[in-house]
Amino acid sequence: MGGASDELSAEITIPDRAVVRVSDFERFFNQSYTRILAVAYAVTGDRGHAEDIVQEAFAATHRRWATVATYDDPQAWVRRLVLNKASSRWKRIGREARALARFGSQATVALDLPLRSAQFWAAVAALPARQAAAVALFYVEDLSVVDVAKELGCSVGTVKTHLSRARHTLRAQFERTQEHGGDT
Amino acid sequence: MTDVERADFDLDGLAREATASLHASTSNLPIPMAPHSSRGWRRPTFAIATVVVVIVGLTFIVRRHESTPSINSSPSLHWLVTDLPSGWSATSADDIAPQPSVSDGASVQTKIFATDAAPVGPIISIEWAAAGKAATSLQPGSYSDETGSVDSVVNGRDLVTATTAVGGRVIYVESPDGWIRIRGRRVDDATLTAISRDVTANTAGQLTLNADVIPPGMSERPGWMLEEVDPQIEPVAYSRYLPGPDAASVQGPRPFINLEVRPAGSSVFAWLGLFAETPQPVAVAGGGGHFIAHIGGSESSTAVVAWTRGSTEFLLTGERVDRSALLAAARSVRVASARQWQQLVDAGPNAKPARNPCSLLTVEQIATATGLSVQPGTLAQAIGETAFNMCTYAVTGPLTTIFVYVGHGQPPAGSLEATETRGEVFVTIGAQHPNAAFTPIARQLAHIAVAAATD
Numbered sequence: 115m116g117g118a119s120d121e122l123s124a125e126i127t128i129p130d131r132a133v134v135r136v137s138d139f140e141r142f143f144n145q146s147y148t149r150i151l152a153v154a155y156a157v158t159g160d161r162g163h164a165e166d167i168v169q170e171a172f173a174a175t176h177r178r179w180a181t182v183a184t185y186d187d188p189q190a191w192v193r194r195l196v197l198n199k200a201s202s203r204w205k206r207i208g209r210e211a212r213a214l215a216r217f218g219s220q221a222t223v224a225l226d227l228p229l230r231s232a233q234f235w236a237a238v239a240a241l242p243a244r245q246a247a248a249v250a251l252f253y254v255e256d257l258s259v260v261d262v263a264k265e266l267g268c269s270v271g272t273v274k275t276h277l278s279r280a281r282h283t284l285r286a287q288f289e290r291t292q293e294h295g296g297d298t
Numbered sequence: 299m300t301d302v303e304r305a306d307f308d309l310d311g312l313a314r315e316a317t318a319s320l321h322a323s324t325s326n327l328p329i330p331m332a333p334h335s336s337r338g339w340r341r342p343t344f345a346i347a348t349v350v351v352v353i354v355g356l357t358f359i360v361r362r363h364e365s366t367p368s369i370n371s372s373p374s375l376h377w378l379v380t381d382l383p384s385g386w387s388a389t390s391a392d393d394i395a396p397q398p399s400v401s402d403g404a405s406v407q408t409k410i411f412a413t414d415a416a417p418v419g420p421i422i423s424i425e426w427a428a429a430g431k432a433a434t435s436l437q438p439g440s441y442s443d444e445t446g447s448v449d450s451v452v453n454g455r456d457l458v459t460a461t462t463a464v465g466g467r468v469i470y471v472e473s474p475d476g477w478i479r480i481r482g483r484r485v486d487d488a489t490l491t492a493i494s495r496d497v498t499a500n501t502a503g504q505l506t507l508n509a510d511v512i513p514p515g516m517s518e519r520p521g522w523m524l525e526e527v528d529p530q531i532e533p534v535a536y537s538r539y540l541p542g543p544d545a546a547s548v549q550g551p552r553p554f555i556n557l558e559v560r561p562a563g564s565s566v567f568a569w570l571g572l573f574a575e576t577p578q579p580v581a582v583a584g585g586g587g588h589f590i591a592h593i594g595g596s597e598s599s600t601a602v603v604a605w606t607r608g609s610t611e612f613l614l615t616g617e618r619v620d621r622s623a624l625l626a627a628a629r630s631v632r633v634a635s636a637r638q639w640q641q642l643v644d645a646g647p648n649a650k651p652a653r654n655p656c657s658l659l660t661v662e663q664i665a666t667a668t669g670l671s672v673q674p675g676t677l678a679q680a681i682g683e684t685a686f687n688m689c690t691y692a693v694t695g696p697l698t699t700i701f702v703y704v705g706h707g708q709p710p711a712g713s714l715e716a717t718e719t720r721g722e723v724f725v726t727i728g729a730q731h732p733n734a735a736f737t738p739i740a741r742q743l744a745h746i747a748v749a750a751a752t753d
Contacts, residue, residue: 147330151324152320152321152324181456228319229699267431284309288309
């Protein structure tokens with residue numbers, strides 16, 4: 115099937131630009147890492163997964179740095195990679211697998227956060243992927259609804275719906291927690 | 299200001315507070331060395347994460363258009379496995395209600411070319427952005443299972459070639475308005491490159507392709523629904539099966555069988571699986587379109603069987619279950635009676651807990667056992683559960699949080715946690731950052747808590 119493989123090698127030239135601007139990349143990495151990690155944590159609720167995803171995203175960015183460095187907002191590009199990777203990782207898992215992840219032999223690794231904040235981000239990570247991404251971009255990155263829509267590649271109306279549903283879920287969850295909690 | 303931007307005060311305040319804490323916490327973490335390649339960067343992968351990722355990758359089924367004998371076209375999603383390995387039993391069931399989709403439609407369009415042997419045999423997919431969509435998932439490096447990425451230029455266009463986890467090949471080619479991804483399984487590089495040479499996509503979402511470069515015997519399969527969808531917009535019924543208590547002592551991942559049942563046409567089985575594993579056809583209930591795939595190339599790891607029956611789609615996942623046992627389980631699924639199903643739902647994690655988990659231990663008991671300062675408990679949901687089966691206590695010191703979980707049926711295993719079972723009730727005591735010294739303390743607390751739960 116297909117032609118000879120030497121046809122492939124004859125057409126390909128490796129551009130020199132792939133090796134330039136590495137020092138720029140390292141500077142970009144050092145400036146962006148913790149902020150991107152915060153976004154990743156917001157959508158995964160797990161420090162280990164977040165670090166993996168961020169590392170993979172920056173590695174992919176490094177490979178494309180010659181092109182990405184020319185973008186208006188390279189950090190947005192990395193952020194999109196992170197959200198895509200997080201979404202791919204958690205998509206279609208279902209609650210069974212998530213419960214396993216919670217109670218399996220490898221427990222979720224959380225950041226050292228105050229309890230209410232830890233509970234909030236755990237609840238965000240349990241939202242549907244697009245809702246969690248919208249919450250992360252809206253709060254953690256402090257983007258406007260319009261910018262969240264651009265970043266997620268959807269309409270402003272869809273972002274509003276995602277945020278509204280996320281808020282509804284989170285509010286209900288925390289209200290129930292307050293109603294039931296702490297009868298020790 | 300819109301309704302969305304005018305957020306509820308309390309929730310918005312909590313979100314801002316949590317955001318500030320998150321930034322403060324990540325800012326205190328050490329920044330690792332900048333990456334220079336994707337290899338060597340990955341942390342040791344968590345076993346469960348591997349299972350999850352591969353299950354995600356494998357959950358694909360082809361809705362073939364030839365007639366498939368319908369053995370039982372009941373629209374019920376409540377099916378149970380009736381032939382289980384010796385000592386195994388059904389332990390819980392759960393229903394997930396559908397949510398309406400808020401999607402603007404798929405951001406990625408896909409053409410699939412395959413032979414009549416599909417899903418076995420050569421397959422090519424071409425993906426491009428839908429009209430007006432950013433389709434960021436098509437960017438090179440979007441999938442973590444790609445390795446050996448090589449940048450090049452073909453016909454003046456940027457091109458990235460990489461290898462997928464199971465040896466398939468992927469080529470990203472830059473089109474004027476975004477990237478196009480061409481993936482192949484059992485298709486050589488020359489064919490993929492020939493496709494990439496002329497393929498283009500415009501902002502109207504139209505793809506131009508030289509059909510002459512598609513290999514003989516392969517044809518487009520427009521009937522295959524290959525949209526990515528969020529599982530939470532679909533109804534799904536889960537049932538779970540576990541071995542007897544003796545298996546708890548086995549090292550490594552706990553064996554389990556999990557059955558997910560959804561309405562056919564929900565497109566829950568993602569196209570990702572086409573290129574994540576090489577499926578093998580198996581007969582599950584007469585007719586085609588069924589396959590089994592083993593994860594990690596070993597029959598001792600996780601395996602998946604996916605098939606359709608009438609208007610229902612099935613996905614059976616087995617961890618540490620051999621192929622013959624999993625196939626026997628797949629062939630034995632039967633519609634559950636309402637009573638059978640309800641009994642399993644009542645035994646599952648979302649059943650109403652018999653006792654409030656915050657009432658099983660006092661702050662003083664935890665403080666005495668741990669020697670730590672303990673804050674009052676707060677009811678919480680475990681990830682993926684809707685019921686408040688857990689109580690969390692903030693504590694001083696590296697454990698950060700101690701939780702008490704009360705459940706029914708077979709408890710999950712956790713190496714640094716402690717679980718005590720009495721009858722059908724179990725209590726698990728865990729911590730956010732458990733360590734070996736915590737385990738005997740957890741056992742002591744679990745002993746007290748399970749007694750309280752069943753008194």
